[in-house]
Each structure stands twice: as C-alpha cells, then as structure tokens.
Amino acid sequence: MNDRPPVSLILASRNAHKIVELRRMVPWIDWQALPEALGDPPETGDTFVHNALQKARYVFEKTGSWALADDSGLEVDALGGRPGVHSKRFSVEAKDETNNFLLLQKMRGVRDRRARFRCVIAVVGPGGEGFVEAKCEGQIGSGPRGFNGFGYDPLFFPFRTPGKSMGQLDAAAKDANSHRGRAVRLLPGLLATLGLSATDGG
Numbered sequence: 001m002n003d004r005p006p007v008s009l010i011l012a013s014r015n016a017h018k019i020v021e022l023r024r025m026v027p028w029i030d031w032q033a034l035p036e037a038l039g040d041p042p043e044t045g046d047t048f049v050h051n052a053l054q055k056a057r058y059v060f061e062k063t064g065s066w067a068l069a070d071d072s073g074l075e076v077d078a079l080g081g082r083p084g085v086h087s088k089r090f091s092v093e094a095k096d097e098t099n100n101f102l103l104l105q106k107m108r109g110v111r112d113r114r115a116r117f118r119c120v121i122a123v124v125g126p127g128g129e130g131f132v133e134a135k136c137e138g139q140i141g142s143g144p145r146g147f148n149g150f151g152y153d154p155l156f157f158p159f160r161t162p163g164k165s166m167g168q169l170d171a172a173a174k175d176a177n178s179h180r181g182r183a184v185r186l187l188p189g190l191l192a193t194l195g196l197s198a199t200d201g202g
Contacts, residue, residue, distance in 0.1 A: 006030045007196045009123070012041045012059040012069035017150040018180075022070065025175050025184045029068075038062050041069065043085075048072060051085060052122035052131055059124075066125030066196070072179060074152045076115040076140060079106060087151070100144060100155055113139040117156060117166075119179035121187060127195045134182035141165060149174060 008030040013019060023031055034041075041055035048071045055069035073087030083090040083103070091098035107113065115138060122131040137159050144154035146167025153174075154167035160177050161169060175181040191197065 007066070007191060008032060009066050009068045010034060010059050010063060012055040012067050014040060018070055021175075021180060022068075022184070024171065025181060026187065032065070034059065035063070043071065046085060048085060048118055048120040049122075049131060049133065052120040053124065053129065056122040056124035056129070060126075064126070066123065069122050069124075070119060070180065070183075071122075072117065072119035074103075074115060074117055074156065076103070076107070076113075078110045078112045078114075096151055100152060103140065103152065103155060104143070107140050113141075115140050115156065117152075117179040119183040121180075121183045121190075123187075123190060123194060123196075125194065125196075130190050130194055132183050132186035132190050134179050134186065136160075136177060136179040136182065138166075 006028055010032040011019060011022065012034055014034060038059065041058045043051040043055055045051045045054055052069045052071035055071065056067045059067035059069070071085070073084055075081045075084055087099070088094060091102045117136045118133065119135070120131055120133040123129065138157050139159070141155050141157050144167065145165040146154050148169060149167045154165055156166045157164065158166060158177050161173065166174060166178065169177065
C-alpha cells in the first residue's frame, strides 16, 4: 500500500457482463463509466488488437482522459478462426442464445472442436498507449452446460478445467483460467510502462 491515488480509467464498454468481470478482477482501479453522450465506441477492425485500440483511442480523443478497452472473442479452428472479432454479432440477432445455436449448427458432425477465447486489453491516454493480450485454449462441446458467465461460456470447455465448461465455473475459477483473467494479470505491467501506478495493484 502507498499514499498515491488509484489509477482512474474510463471503461470503453457498455457490455454489462464485461464491466462486472473487470470491476471484480481489478478493484484497485477507479473505474469511470463511459459517458452516455459518446455513444458506442467504434470497432470496425479485423483484429482484436485493432478494435481494442480503436475503442480506447475514441474515448481518449473525446474526453482527454485515460481509457481502457477490452476486445475479445472466440476462435474456432474448424471454422477458420470464426467467429473471431464478429463473436458478438455471429448470428443475425446478435444474441447469446442465437449465437450459440448457430455455432452448434456449424459444428454439427465436426470432429476437430479445438477453439480458444482471446482477449486484448488496450489502454490509451495522455502518456501514450499500449495493449496486452492473452488466450484460453479449449474445445467446443456438443451442447451447452452451466448457467454462469455469458456469451459462448456454456459451449466452451477449457483444457485446464477438464469436464467443465466455462459456464460451469464459479467466478474465482473463471478469473483464474479465462482469457480475460490472464490478460488482467498483465495489466499492472502495462500501466507501469505508461507511467501509471495503483495503490495495491502491483
């Protein structure tokens, strides 16, 4: 502990699930809500890195304050890496239920079910910008299991938690194994390179 104030960051997201996870995993950051007047940050890139930086840059340019953006998604080997950056909008309806249903349809009869969740966290502000990235390897199940998490969690079975989908893990187990949890553990180092520090964040 020290006497310095915590890092203050605007979270460039309106995804309620991501907001809950990030605030739970990084309580030593003073999280600022994305101003309603800004609308939704753009994400038009073809990579997670591009989108994360684009969203964080947008918020910084509009506010002049440090901003953090997360871009993440599911990559399925048998589908050539799809849905990838289009994970949230994989189906026409762009809802968890329809995205999962479409994924199971496309994986029907497919033997190679290897997949990974990938996460990029970008920070942009007056002192510069940077990003960290992490992944969680696993495979797509034959059907949903579990009611925790969100998105594709019920269909994704991490190799590090045999027999359990991401949707069956409690918050502590998910944070320890997930792509976002791994990326968050790299965050203190990124903030340090940008000249930021926290009271107890490492």
